[in-house]
Amino acid sequence: xxxxxxxxxxxxxxxxxxxxxxxxxxxxxxxxxxxxxxxxxxxxxxxxxxxxxxxxxxxxxxxxxxxxxxxxxxxxxxxxxxxxxxxxxxxxxxxxxxxxxxxxxxxxxxxxxxxxxxxxxxxxxxxxxxxxxxxxxxxxxxxxxxxxxxxxxxxxxxxxxxxxxxxxxxxxxxxxxxxxxxxxxxxxxxxxxxxxxxxxxxxxxxxxxxxxxxxxxxxxxxxxxxxxxxxxxxxxxxxxxxxxxxxxxxxxxxxxxxxxxxxxxxxxxxxxxxxxxxxxxxxxxxxxxxxxxxxxxxxxxxxxxxxxxxxxxxxxxxxxxxxxxxxxxxxxx
Numbered sequence: 001x002x003x004x005x006x007x008x009x010x011x012x013x014x015x016x017x018x019x020x021x022x023x024x025x026x027x028x029x030x031x032x033x034x035x036x037x038x039x040x041x042x043x044x045x046x047x048x049x050x051x052x053x054x055x056x057x058x059x060x061x062x063x064x065x066x067x068x069x070x071x072x073x074x075x076x077x078x079x080x081x082x083x084x085x086x087x088x089x090x091x092x093x094x095x096x097x098x099x100x101x102x103x104x105x106x107x108x109x110x111x112x113x114x115x116x117x118x119x120x121x122x123x124x125x126x127x128x129x130x131x132x133x134x135x136x137x138x139x140x141x142x143x144x145x146x147x148x149x150x151x152x153x154x155x156x157x158x159x160x161x162x163x164x165x166x167x168x169x170x171x172x173x174x175x176x177x178x179x180x181x182x183x184x185x186x187x188x189x190x191x192x193x194x195x196x197x198x199x200x201x202x203x204x205x206x207x208x209x210x211x212x213x214x215x216x217x218x219x220x221x222x223x224x225x226x227x228x229x230x231x232x233x234x235x236x237x238x239x240x241x242x243x244x245x246x247x248x249x250x251x252x253x254x255x256x257x258x259x260x261x262x263x264x265x266x267x268x269x270x271x272x273x274x275x276x277x278x279x280x281x282x283x284x285x286x287x288x289x290x291x292x293x294x295x296x297x298x299x300x301x302x303x304x305x306x307x308x309x310x311x312x313x314x315x316x317x318x319x320x321x322x323x324x325x326x327x328x329x330x331x332x333x
Contacts, residue, residue: 040099040242040243040244040247040253041243041244041245041246041247041253042244042246043235043244045243046165046240046241046242046243046244047165047241047244049165049241049242049243050104050164050165051102051103051104051105051164051165051166051241051242052102052104052105052108052164053098053099056105056108057108060183060184060185060330061095061330063097063098063099063105064095064096064097064098064330065095065096065097065098065250065251065252066093066094066095067091067093067094067095067096067195067196067250068093069090069091069092069093069094070090070091070195070200071088071089071090071091072088072089072091072194072195072198072200072202073086073087073088073089073202074086074087074088074089074191074194074195074271075087075194075271075310076206076207076308076310078204078207078310079207079305079308079310079311080306080311081269081270082269082270082271082312082313083271083310083311083312084270085270087271089191089195091191091192091195092331092332093332094188094192094329094330094331094332095329095330095331095332096188096192096196096252096327096328096329096330097327097328097329098243098247098251098252098253099167099242099243099252099253099254099327100167100168100242100253100254100258100259100261100325100326100327101167101168101176101179101325101326101327101328102164102165102166102167102168102242103152103162103163103164103165103166103167103168104164104165105168105179106152106168106171106179107162107164109178109179109182109183112182113178113182115175115178115179117151117152117170117171117172117175117320118171118172118174118175118318118320119150119151119152119170119171119172119320120151120152120153122320123148123149124146124147124148124149124150124151125146125147125150125151125170125320125321125322126144126145126146126147126150126319126320126321126322127144127145127146127147127150127155127156127157127170127321127322128143128144128227128238128298128322128323129143129144129145130143130227130228131143131227131228133228136227136228142227143227143298144321150170150320150322151170151320152168152169152170152171152175152320155169155170155322156322163241165241165242166239166240166241166242167239167242167254167258167259167325168325168326169239169259169320169321169322169323169324169325170320170321170322171320171324171325171326172317172318172319172320173187173262173288173290173317173318174317174318175320176262176326177264179328180326180328183328183330184330185328185329185330186264186328186329186330186331187262187263187264187326187328187329188263188264188327188328188329189263189264189265190263190265190271190291190293190312192263192329193261193263193293193294194293194309194310196250196252196255197248197252197255197256197293197294197309198309198310199248199249199250199252199255200249200250201249206308206309206310207308207310208308209221209301209305209307210256210257210307210308217233217234217235217245218245218246219234219245219254219256219257219258219307220234220235220236220239220240220244220245220254220257220258220297221234221256221257221295221296221297221298221299221300221307222297222298222299222300222303222304223300224300225302226298226300226302226303226304227298227303234257236297238297239258239259239297239322239323240258240297242254242258245257254294255294255309256294256295256307256308256309256311257294257295257296257297257299257307258296258297259294259296259297259323259324259325260292260293260294260295260296260313260315260323260324260325261292261293261294261324261325261326261327262290262292262315262324262325262326263290263291263292263293264290265290265291266288266289266290266291267289267290267291267312267313267314267315271291271312285317286317286318287316287317287318287319288316288317289314289315289316289317290314290315290316290317291312291313291314291315292312292313292314292315292324293309293311293312294306294307294309294311295307295308295311296323296324297323298323
């Protein structure tokens, strides 16, 4: 079923609709729900995944993993300056999406609410494109280009179509928050996200390129000469379906690589401890720099070595771009 143009504004919540709208949509599109994210973890399985977790539309925790609270070392002394210092940080228990939010999940939200993303309202977004050598010599970051008509429904510009089991991208902070709040969820804080990504581990092993003992890539990141040549050693030249690689110790997929993931924390040159976990971003200035985590398929050893749990970067809250997505959390009350 093609994804239709959205219109209107978000007015409904899960509590208000009782899941009726989204459930009806799921029944119409998929007579039987596909296997949930627990069945992912390989190239064969991820390509067959519908993008909708088992029981999604019926259970507010569908597709989520429960993370027991604890204390961990936030940050690292081994990476970029902005990833320091190391801070012993407590985190309360919470639920988190097992995968990045997919196009299929976001489409259900749009179908139920009529939400229109910022990129759709503004008429375009920023998309990666392999530059020529001349372009690289003429301007910095020549691999980025603003394309009219680029949005979550047209991720490569006018005429392109989204893939249901891919991470939804070209969504801004406001778009991600609207989706999360519709579910009764939230975006993770930086500390929550990193706690989940480290999955109880610490030390130098987390700061290395994600490869197994045989040298095989364990995530979707750039191999080759960025931005001109991608050898696709990991099996993907761009965004991959969610869950193509093995889960971490908390049974979470793609916590490094594939798409950067948005958090609800403002970006500062060094991460800050938030012992009360009450970081708030509302109202955020349209261009406020926010923390994104985990790196993307564009991170490689010669550029953006941020395919690591401790990695962090600042991104404008209102800038839709093709390599940033998100996942949500549900905090225990």
